[in-house]
Amino acid sequence: MLRANMERLWRMLDASGEIGRCGERGLTRLALTDPDKVMRDTFVEWATAAGCQVEVDEVGNIFARRPGRDQSLPAVAIGSHLDTTVCGGRYDGILGVLAGLETVLTLNDHGTETTRPIDVVCWTDEEGTRFSRSMMGSSAFAGLFAVADVLVASDADGLTFGAELARIGYAGPRRTGDRRFDAYFELHIEQGPRLDAGDVDVGIVVGGLTAKGRRWAFTGQSAHVGPTPMDRRRNALVGAGYAIAAVNDIGWKYHESGGKTTVARIDCQPNRYGVIPERAVIGIDFRHPDSAVVATMAEEIDAAARAAAARANVSCERVEEWTFGGVAFSEDLVRLLTATAHELGIAFRSMTSEAGHDAYSISTVAPAVMIFTPCQEGISHSREEAIDPRRTADGVNLLLNAVVARANRPPLAP
Amino acid sequence: MLRANMERLWRMLDASGEIGRCGERGLTRLALTDPDKVMRDTFVEWATAAGCQVEVDEVGNIFARRPGRDQSLPAVAIGSHLDTTVCGGRYDGILGVLAGLETVLTLNDHGTETTRPIDVVCWTDEEGTRFSRSMMGSSAFAGLFAVADVLVASDADGLTFGAELARIGYAGPRRTGDRRFDAYFELHIEQGPRLDAGDVDVGIVVGGLTAKGRRWAFTGQSAHVGPTPMDRRRNALVGAGYAIAAVNDIGWKYHESGGKTTVARIDCQPNRYGVIPERAVIGIDFRHPDSAVVATMAEEIDAAARAAAARANVSCERVEEWTFGGVAFSEDLVRLLTATAHELGIAFRSMTSEAGHDAYSISTVAPAVMIFTPCQEGISHSREEAIDPRRTADGVNLLLNAVVARANRPPLAP
Numbered sequence: 112m113l114r115a116n117m118e119r120l121w122r123m124l125d126a127s128g129e130i131g132r133c134g135e136r137g138l139t140r141l142a143l144t145d146p147d148k149v150m151r152d153t154f155v156e157w158a159t160a161a162g163c164q165v166e167v168d169e170v171g172n173i174f175a176r177r178p179g180r181d182q183s184l185p186a187v188a189i190g191s192h193l194d195t196t197v198c199g200g201r202y203d204g205i206l207g208v209l210a211g212l213e214t215v216l217t218l219n220d221h222g223t224e225t226t227r228p229i230d231v232v233c234w235t236d237e238e239g240t241r242f243s244r245s246m247m248g249s250s251a252f253a254g255l256f257a258v259a260d261v262l263v264a265s266d267a268d269g270l271t272f273g274a275e276l277a278r279i280g281y282a283g284p285r286r287t288g289d290r291r292f293d294a295y296f297e298l299h300i301e302q303g304p305r306l307d308a309g310d311v312d313v314g315i316v317v318g319g320l321t322a323k324g325r326r327w328a329f330t331g332q333s334a335h336v337g338p339t340p341m342d343r344r345r346n347a348l349v350g351a352g353y354a355i356a357a358v359n360d361i362g363w364k365y366h367e368s369g370g371k372t373t374v375a376r377i378d379c380q381p382n383r384y385g386v387i388p389e390r391a392v393i394g395i396d397f398r399h400p401d402s403a404v405v406a407t408m409a410e411e412i413d414a415a416a417r418a419a420a421a422r423a424n425v426s427c428e429r430v431e432e433w434t435f436g437g438v439a440f441s442e443d444l445v446r447l448l449t450a451t452a453h454e455l456g457i458a459f460r461s462m463t464s465e466a467g468h469d470a471y472s473i474s475t476v477a478p479a480v481m482i483f484t485p486c487q488e489g490i491s492h493s494r495e496e497a498i499d500p501r502r503t504a505d506g507v508n509l510l511l512n513a514v515v516a517r518a519n520r521p522p523l524a525p
Numbered sequence: 526m527l528r529a530n531m532e533r534l535w536r537m538l539d540a541s542g543e544i545g546r547c548g549e550r551g552l553t554r555l556a557l558t559d560p561d562k563v564m565r566d567t568f569v570e571w572a573t574a575a576g577c578q579v580e581v582d583e584v585g586n587i588f589a590r591r592p593g594r595d596q597s598l599p600a601v602a603i604g605s606h607l608d609t610t611v612c613g614g615r616y617d618g619i620l621g622v623l624a625g626l627e628t629v630l631t632l633n634d635h636g637t638e639t640t641r642p643i644d645v646v647c648w649t650d651e652e653g654t655r656f657s658r659s660m661m662g663s664s665a666f667a668g669l670f671a672v673a674d675v676l677v678a679s680d681a682d683g684l685t686f687g688a689e690l691a692r693i694g695y696a697g698p699r700r701t702g703d704r705r706f707d708a709y710f711e712l713h714i715e716q717g718p719r720l721d722a723g724d725v726d727v728g729i730v731v732g733g734l735t736a737k738g739r740r741w742a743f744t745g746q747s748a749h750v751g752p753t754p755m756d757r758r759r760n761a762l763v764g765a766g767y768a769i770a771a772v773n774d775i776g777w778k779y780h781e782s783g784g785k786t787t788v789a790r791i792d793c794q795p796n797r798y799g800v801i802p803e804r805a806v807i808g809i810d811f812r813h814p815d816s817a818v819v820a821t822m823a824e825e826i827d828a829a830a831r832a833a834a835a836r837a838n839v840s841c842e843r844v845e846e847w848t849f850g851g852v853a854f855s856e857d858l859v860r861l862l863t864a865t866a867h868e869l870g871i872a873f874r875s876m877t878s879e880a881g882h883d884a885y886s887i888s889t890v891a892p893a894v895m896i897f898t899p900c901q902e903g904i905s906h907s908r909e910e911a912i913d914p915r916r917t918a919d920g921v922n923l924l925l926n927a928v929v930a931r932a933n934r935p936p937l938a939p
Binding site: 196197198199203238239240243245301302303304322324332333334335336337338339340341342343344346348349351352353354355356359362363366369370371372373374375376377378379381382383384385386387388389394396398423464465466467488489490491492493494495 | 610611612613652653654657659715716717718736738746747748749750751752753754755756757758760762763765766767768769770773776777780783784785786787788789790791792793795796797798799800801802803808810812837878879880881902903904905906907908909
């Protein structure tokens with residue numbers, strides 16, 4: 112069995128951690144910004160030096176291919192993302208891409224060839240922090256988002272995805288989605304506390320739970336904060352406040368069975384002292400292991416938003432809703448990871464992902480699976496995100512050996 | 526008795542209503558912006574054409590003087606402000622300044638001289654929308670704010686009051702506060718529903734009630750919205766949400782006795798989908814006719830903020846607090862207005878102001894009083910703000926005749 116060079120992987124992670132650094136150990140590397148360009152250039156440089164052939168598609172997804180003996184076979188892909196949230200962590204996504212590169216480098220060290228090519232993939236804008244939809248590149252690749260829609264998405268300053276992609280030089284020629292994978296592997300930090308709290312350092316991820324989101328808008332009327340009596344006020348922010356409280360209480364109601372609710376975002380207008388706010392929009396996210404419960408939570412959240420609006424004497428409207436997850440990963444690949452872990456003597460637990468990942472999109476067009484490694488206290492999307500190299504090695508070695516096994520399996524009969 | 530030319534006043538208000546227009550009938554003319562400069566230039570042009578001598582002080586307050594027979598006597602001043610909130614109304618403040626100008630024009634029409642000069646004053650940045658403190662110019666004039674502090678105040682883009690004042694050409698040479706008033710009159714729309722709902726069109730304002738404000742900051746920890754269990758979350762926005770709801774409930778508790786509470790502003794970080802917010806700051810305003818009740822409300826609001834933080838498992842801190850109002854206007858001037866109203870046959874009610882006004886500041890350095898006129902439904906700080914010229918005329922004529930009476934009263938024995 113092969114062993115990855117964890118020191119080399121850590122040098123790459125440390126170099127990445129300087130590109131868009133926020134404070135001591137955070138990263139602000141939003142999609143298609145200058146730091147994202149620098150990181151992409153660095154990745155392409157490393158991959159090229161490792162002998163990979165690099166291609167970029169129309170939405171900026173980067174594919175670094177280590178050739179296989181049979182170039183006519185679809186590649187085994189290892190992917191994740193290099194973008195971050197605002198002052199987020201230095202491992203979320205990045206570890207998965209660089210573990211893919213480390214897989215290539217380890218194979219190079221040993222002069223090991225594989226039957227199938229291996230593609231190391233960087234998906235564009237997984238976080239959705241800048242253009243407000245997450246998993247943009249992988250969803251476009253899988254045909255879940257139209258390329259045209261992705262290119263016209265705009266950020267808070269009105270800059271479009273397409274213009275920014277061209278500006279940083281990553282509007283590639285390759286048609287998005289015009290590539291087949293034999294299998295897709297994604298290694299990722301768990302972003303939750305289960306592995307960190309236990310004594311097992313690897314999660315084999317069998318699927319992703321259903322997550323839903325919606326934006327509720329509250330509309331009142333601006334007026335002077337002083338002389339306007341309480342019974343004549345229509346304060347949109349008060350509607351939002353009651354809703355934030357109620358949504359959080361719904362999360363607690365389902366806490367024991369693994370449910371959670373989040374209001375992560377609020378936009379209030381005019382948001383000025385002296386003026387009763389006329390509009391407030393909140394973004395709500397909720398998840399539960401049981402899809403039927405998610406549906407019930409959706410009803411409760413919508414009812415809570417309406418009740419909050421009524422209590423604040425404002426009107427309300429659900430202006431957007433979305434669903435993702437509810438994914439079952441490839442049983443074949445789960446079996447392969449399980450068998451490989453046994454061969455390597457690696458302890459693992461079977462897990463379900465609670466966060467969204469590019470693997471969710473790719474699972475709709477190829478067999479896909481994920482591996483989780485621990486992160487300290489389960490914290491991510493934070494400058495406090497931290498991982499331990501010793502507790503990460505098992506996951507990286509599992510990825511490496513499972514990918515090689517998959518890449519070398521006999522071609523299927525035609 | 527004199528009668529103002531309401532058609533001329535309305536033409537001036539309509540011209541003003543085009544300078545920074547927002548939608549059909551709103552105005553966005555924040556202090557020291559380009560529209561504010563255009564309106565100031567227009568006011569100076571009108572005042573100069575009316576024969577006034579114009580002076581500007583260090584913080585941009587504009588004084589347009591109609592000379593009196595005895596120039597050694599302090600002027601009788603009529604003032605208010607020409608700036609607005611974001612998409613606010615076209616009468617709030619503006620009516621008071623232009624009614625002052627109309628007073629001068631009516632006196633000119635009749636060739637009427639007065640013993641004392643009459644100053645029409647435009648105070649800089651009453652609204653506080655841009656630089657976050659209200660009544661800036663009049664407070665500096667009264668010595669309540671240091672001129673140096675005013676000049677370094679910065680807006681959301683980091684532009685300072687001083688730099689913006691110089692940019693629009695209104696950093697005047699006159700030392701702020703270096704001017705005495707015999708009396709100060711301010712005509713203003715009520716900004717509340719009492720006059721509009723009744724059949725009396727004039728309020729003689731005997732004072733202003735006490736208002737307090739504070740900013741509470743909630744601090745949690747950013748983390749991923751998906752895998753982070755409810756019992757490990759420290760969502761700062763949830764702390765703010767519980768506080769918004771509780772503060773509003775406190776307002777209702779005091780509604781019957783004239784109390785009100787407002788959360789008008791929220792700032793949330795990082796305010797991105799997928800990330801649990803780590804910081805949220807809310808701005809709270811509360812008022813009551815009884816100062817002792819305001820003090821009780823302050824305790825209840827602070828306790829509610831702390832309870833909200835505890836419930837959301839976040840920390841909290843009161844980062845700022847302020848008090849204004851609690852003003853009793855000049856009894857002499859109230860008597861003068863009352864007597865003048867009787868002479869004119871104008872019905873009025875005695876009122877207390879619930880909003881802040883420049884007259885509050887000026888009342889600390891000169892005898893001051895206010896006149897209220899109705900506004901539709903009591904709505905202001907809104908593009909829906911509207912007034913009826915017929916219901917405004919009594920207030921303007923009361924101002925005109927009371928100012929002339931005061932300006933002509935015999936000089937006090939030395």
